[in-house]
Amino acid sequence: MNKQIENESNYSASKYRTPDGVPADIIIFTIASEERAGTKKSLPMRELQVMLIQRKRWPFEGKWALPGGFCDEFESMEDCARRELEEETGVRDVHMEYCNVYSAPGRDPRGWMISHSFVALVNEAKLKDRRAADDAADVRLFPVSAAQNMELAFDHNQVLEDALAHIRQKMLTTTIAKAFLPEEFTVSELYQVIQTVVPEFADQNFLRKITSTQSRKGIIEEVLGANGERKMSNRYSQRAAQLYRFTGYKPQLSLYS
Amino acid sequence: MNKQIENESNYSASKYRTPDGVPADIIIFTIASEERAGTKKSLPMRELQVMLIQRKRWPFEGKWALPGGFCDEFESMEDCARRELEEETGVRDVHMEYCNVYSAPGRDPRGWMISHSFVALVNEAKLKDRRAADDAADVRLFPVSAAQNMELAFDHNQVLEDALAHIRQKMLTTTIAKAFLPEEFTVSELYQVIQTVVPEFADQNFLRKITSTQSRKGIIEEVLGANGERKMSNRYSQRAAQLYRFTGYKPQLSLYS
DNA sequence: GAAATAGTGTCTATGAGACAGTATACG
DNA sequence: CGTATACTGTCTCATAGACACTATTTC
Numbered sequence: 378m379n380k381q382i383e384n385e386s387n388y389s390a391s392k393y394r395t396p397d398g399v400p401a402d403i404i405i406f407t408i409a410s411e412e413r414a415g416t417k418k419s420l421p422m423r424e425l426q427v428m429l430i431q432r433k434r435w436p437f438e439g440k441w442a443l444p445g446g447f448c449d450e451f452e453s454m455e456d457c458a459r460r461e462l463e464e465e466t467g468v469r470d471v472h473m474e475y476c477n478v479y480s481a482p483g484r485d486p487r488g489w490m491i492s493h494s495f496v497a498l499v500n501e502a503k504l505k506d507r508r509a510a511d512d513a514a515d516v517r518l519f520p521v522s523a524a525q526n527m528e529l530a531f532d533h534n535q536v537l538e539d540a541l542a543h544i545r546q547k548m549l550t551t552t553i554a555k556a557f558l559p560e561e562f563t564v565s566e567l568y569q570v571i572q573t574v575v576p577e578f579a580d581q582n583f584l585r586k587i588t589s590t591q592s593r594k595g596i597i598e599e600v601l602g603a604n605g606e607r608k609m610s611n612r613y614s615q616r617a618a619q620l621y622r623f624t625g626y627k628p629q630l631s632l633y634s
Numbered sequence: 635m636n637k638q639i640e641n642e643s644n645y646s647a648s649k650y651r652t653p654d655g656v657p658a659d660i661i662i663f664t665i666a667s668e669e670r671a672g673t674k675k676s677l678p679m680r681e682l683q684v685m686l687i688q689r690k691r692w693p694f695e696g697k698w699a700l701p702g703g704f705c706d707e708f709e710s711m712e713d714c715a716r717r718e719l720e721e722e723t724g725v726r727d728v729h730m731e732y733c734n735v736y737s738a739p740g741r742d743p744r745g746w747m748i749s750h751s752f753v754a755l756v757n758e759a760k761l762k763d764r765r766a767a768d769d770a771a772d773v774r775l776f777p778v779s780a781a782q783n784m785e786l787a788f789d790h791n792q793v794l795e796d797a798l799a800h801i802r803q804k805m806l807t808t809t810i811a812k813a814f815l816p817e818e819f820t821v822s823e824l825y826q827v828i829q830t831v832v833p834e835f836a837d838q839n840f841l842r843k844i845t846s847t848q849s850r851k852g853i854i855e856e857v858l859g860a861n862g863e864r865k866m867s868n869r870y871s872q873r874a875a876q877l878y879r880f881t882g883y884k885p886q887l888s889l890y891s
Numbered sequence: 892g893a894a895a896t897a898g899t900g901t902c903t904a905t906g907a908g909a910c911a912g913t914a915t916a917c918g
Numbered sequence: 919c920g921t922a923t924a925c926t927g928t929c930t931c932a933t934a935g936a937c938a939c940t941a942t943t944t945c
Contacts, residue, residue, distance in 0.1 A: 394707055396653050399737075399748050418917070419922060450651055450746045454737040478735060478750055480656075480711040489707045491656050491748065493735055549888040550807070565923075571890060580891045582908065584925070587890060590906060592934095596889065614923035616915035630887040631806040632853065633828060633844060634837045634934090675944070676895065822896075839935065841898070847933060871896035872943035891907090 397488030401458040402445035402533070404476070404540035405466060405497045407504055407518065408557045408573050420565060420613050423573040427524050427537065428465065431515040436486040437530030443537065444516075445492070458495040465516065466504060472556035473497040476543050477536070484532050492531075496540050498556035548574045550630055552596065555623045561600050563610055563618040564588065588621075592628065597621040654745030658715040659702035659790070661733070661797035662723060662754045664761055664775065665814045665830050677822060677870050680830040684781050684794065685722065688772040693743040694787030700794070701773075702749070715752040722773065723761060729813035730754040733800050734793070741789050749788075753797050755813035805831045807887055809853065812880045818857050820867055820875040821845065845878075849885065854878040 405428040410421035429441040444465045448457040455475065463469055476494040484490065504518075519527070524537060547553050548571055557570045564584045571578050580586065587593055600608040600620040609617035662685040667678035686698040701722040705714040712732065720726055733751040741747065761775075776784070781794060804810050805828055814827045821841045828835050837843065844850055857865040857877040866874035 393655065393704065396656050396705075396707075398650065399653050399656065447650065448737065448748075450653075451739050453739065454735055454748065475735065478711055478732065480705065482708050482710065491705075491711065549886065549890065551889070563924090578888075578891070580908095581910085583890065586907080592906080593889070611916080611923090614915085615917050615921080616924050618924055628889065629806065630889065631835075632808070632850070632885065632887065633806065633840065634835070820897090837935095838937085843934080849933080868896090868943075872894085872945090873897050873941065874943085875897055 394489075396491055398490045399448045399454070400445050400490055400492045401448060401454050401461060402443045402479075402492055402494045402536060403458050403462050403465070403473075403497055404443055404494060404537060405462065405499055406521075406540075406544060407499045407501050408570060409501055409518065418611070418614055420569060423569050425521045425573050426518040427521050428516065428518050429524060429527075429529070430465070431517075432530055433515065440530040441519075441524075441527055442530035443494075443533045448493075454493045455495070458493070458497075462495075462497050466499060468499055468503045471497050471499050471503070472553060474547075477539050479532055479536060481532070492536075494536050494540060496544055498544070498553060500557055500559070502559070545575050549578070552623055552627060561608070561610075561620040561622050563613065563620060565613065565618065567597070567621070595624055595626040596628070598624050651746075653748055655747045656705045656711070657702050657747060657749045658705060658711050658718060659700045659736075659749050659751050659793060660715055660719050660722070660730075660754055661700055661751060661794060662719065662756055663778075663797075663801060664756045664758050665827060666758055666775065675868070675871055677826060680826050682778045682830050683775040684778050685773065685775050686781060686784075686786070687722070688774075689787055690772065697787040698776075698781075698784055699787035700751075700790045705750075711750045712752070715750070715754075719752075719754050723756060725756055725760045728754050728756050728760070729810060731804075734796050736789055736793060738789070749793075751793050751797060753801055755801070755810060757814055757816070759816070802832050806835070809880050809884060818865070818867075818877040818879050820870065820877060822870060822875065824854070824878070852881055852883040853885065855881050 407426050407428070408423050409426050410423045412421050413419050428444060430444050432438055432440050432442050444461060446457065446461045446464075448454055452460070455473075458473060459469075462471065462473065473495050476496045479492040479494065482489075484492070521537075521541065525534070528534070529537065544553070554567055554570045554574075557574075558566060564587060567587070568580075568583050587597060598621060600622050602608045608620045610620050611617040664683050664685070665680050666683050667680045669678050670676050685701060687701050689695055689697050689699050701718060703714065703718045703721075705711055709717070712730075715730060716726075719728065719730065730752050733753045736749040736751065739746075741749070778794075778798065782791070785791070786794065801810070811824055811827045811831075814830075815823060821844060824844070825837075825840050844854060855878060857879050859865045865877045867877050868874040
């Protein structure tokens with residue numbers, strides 16, 4: 378295709394070598410929970426998983442890769458990523474954020490490709506229907522630890538590492554845990570989600586700190602029932618636990634104060 | 635130019651409409667300090683400034699814009715940004731970080747352009763020589779507050795706002811203040827730098843906190859002279875102040891613990 | 892001695908960290 | 919009655935936040 382750009386001067390972008398494509402790649406994370414065998418009421422095992430697709434074409438035919446696709450002229454990179462995300466998972470209204478750009482020369486054998494990575498955090502509940510519908514062999518969720526040890530297409534191993542570092546940092550400094558939780562959740566669930574993403578995270582007094590310390594009070598709030606009584610859940614425990622929800626309040630972290 | 639990509643299949647990127655360019659735009663911040671008139675030894679006035687260039691060509695001829703330029707096939711976006719940065723300012727080895735991508739359709743009248751913004755933090759000392767050399771009328775530092783009120787080319791007002799938000803956040807959560815400071819600095823200088831970037835920042839006990847609280851101890855350290863005595867400076871004060879340097883240690887901030 | 896910056900003393904309320912103890916309900 | 923989760927009590931030490939106070943040097 379020969380590009381002609383009409384404009385008011387003699388400028389023409391077609392004088393220059395231009396990129397062969399600007400793809401978006403999406404790192405779709407979800408947390409899979411599995412009931413522990415034996416006990417009924419107990420906290421589930423949780424595992425961070427990432428969605429990969431198996432390539433059917435050159436290049437990297439047969440290899441697993443992050444889902445993605447090319448941006449077209451009439452959409453933004455973000456639109457493109459959301460479109461791809463919906464095609465791959467069937468879900469909308471999902472937490473997605475821009476992560477990084479990959480532009481090293483030679484990173485894509487098809488030509489000069491500037492790839493943009495987006496991280497999507499999808500609640501497993503939203504993914505369930507879809508998973509049943511087409512359990513295609515070429516689209517699968519892998520435990521992140523497994524994906525890290527696979528040889529992925531392109532520079533996708535690096536993209537995955539960067540994305541992981543990105544969400545680990547965000548998990549601790551923002552309230553993105555919300556994306557992996559139901560609207561109403563218990564403190565243990567929140568704790569588990571954080572630990573699933575950031576395994577090093579540990580805090581004996583977590584419950585007390587998140588609910589009772591002044592500086593953090595306001596991040597989550599107790600859910601109340603119709604009559605003003607506190608709403609509880611005993612999904613995971615004999616003793617019912619208080620349900621909480623995020624408030625939207627986000628304290629500003631600082632090194633210096 | 636008609637693109638032909640040789641490869642082992644019948645894939646050809648040239649079948650698709652491709653972008654007309656992938657520019658990098660650089661938001662070059664510096665902190666200008668000015669001695670206060672009258673008093674000799676006193677803390678200078680500091681002001682956050684941003685570098686703009688005046689466009690000579692369509693589009694937006696005559697308007698001020700962020701410096702930037704097109705990426706070529708044999709460099710990464712980061713390389714491109716560093717190249718442009720050096721062309722514009724003559725400096726290397728500067729703190730620069732990737733900020734965001736701008737891809738809204740129609741954002742550039744020349745065609746389909748996916749722009750990548752980089753934030754550079756340049757110490758005014760490094761900029762001084764250059765500024766004297768060519769004080770070109772079409773490249774200037776503006777106070778950020780002035781730039782915000784100008785009508786910049788393209789979507790550069792938005793790019794600037796995003797970059798500002800980016801460095802404000804980073805200023806409080808990382809040690810990028812380092813980029814605006816000499817190797818050895820006083821606590822007051824550090825405090826001033828933070829305040830210049832984040833005007834809301836205020837902390838009566840700053841000195842004590844940064845030097846004496848366990849959780850933060852290790853971010854900066856006292857500079858010692860040859861004989862192990864503490865190195866002081868009285869550049870800004872009658873009473874000499876302890877000099878500090880950054881250690882490289884970066885505590886991990888967390889909402890939850 | 893006034894001015895300007897640097898730094899310390901001290902008090903109170905809050906929070907971190909650790910560990911033991913109690914509460915609830917199911918099987 | 920054991921077990922798994924959900925909390926609460928309590929102790930110690932560190933920190934935040936506020937405000938007054940002292941220290942050093944120059945003009």
